[in-house]
Amino acid sequence: MRRTSRLLSGTALAVAAAGLAVAPAYAGDTDDTGGLEMFPSSVVPGGRVTVDTAACGEGGTAVGDAGAVGSGTFPLAPGTHGDGTSGQFRVPPSAQPGTYEIVAVCARSGRRVTGDLVVTLTSPRQQVHPHGSVKTGVGGALGHDPVQTAAGVAALAVAAAGGTWLLHRRARGDGI
Template structure:
């Protein structure tokens, strides 16, 4: 009886989990609520460290110009102008060094009409892939070659003296001279 109850409970949970996973998800159309249609901005890189430069592009503005706003991340206004690719607008801004980690919405309004475009920018404290960190880590353990060659040489000399002294004492003990 107990085994059957466990089996039925496990099956019911599996079916419920499958229904939850397979449930359809509906995305917000991103409309501004003021009757204007919405589009998207391509934000490159999509993840940046404070102080980094960001490029924003879109092909959704008719004349290729837009007024951008990165005020959410603290960068303020920027302009998107026609690019060398026909029908695309491009603009740039720099993320302030004081920006906090998080996801920020970047907005642009096309020059003609009331079309509002949106894109997300993620600010992180770690460098993007391809950028290796530089410098040393202060762990307190030390390394094989520290920043001071004099201290390294002194440490090697102290180890050599200790090894020689230990060998001499073991040799005396083996001969029976005592310690």
């Protein structure tokens, strides 16, 4: 019984070691030229995106596909700043927020490269300023209008004066 369990344990260890030995060889086959780079990587609907890749080689061309976000295909041509390939497309105004995979296929090699584009409702460049009031139930009912604020202060002053007058009469015994 012990011999069988040792044999099975040894076989399991050998299979696991073989799997680990294969993993580094696969990791070494990864692409050093990268995928698609998006500028900006986060865009609002209606915005323009520039796509760059070095995967197609120097002077290479490609066909990009932004159909996932609703833009269709676009050409990528040799870039002016080195050996990369670049192109542009516009995100449609009807695009929904989310992460979309953009694909390009190199013309010479048929190589497929991908990158992610994030569509958001607010641009990271836009600073969002808070507006409105905090719903705490305390104050803020009249807002920032000076006329309404003055009217509220006057109403409070009349109420305070009337209350003081009534308390004074009661203390003197005149009745209400």
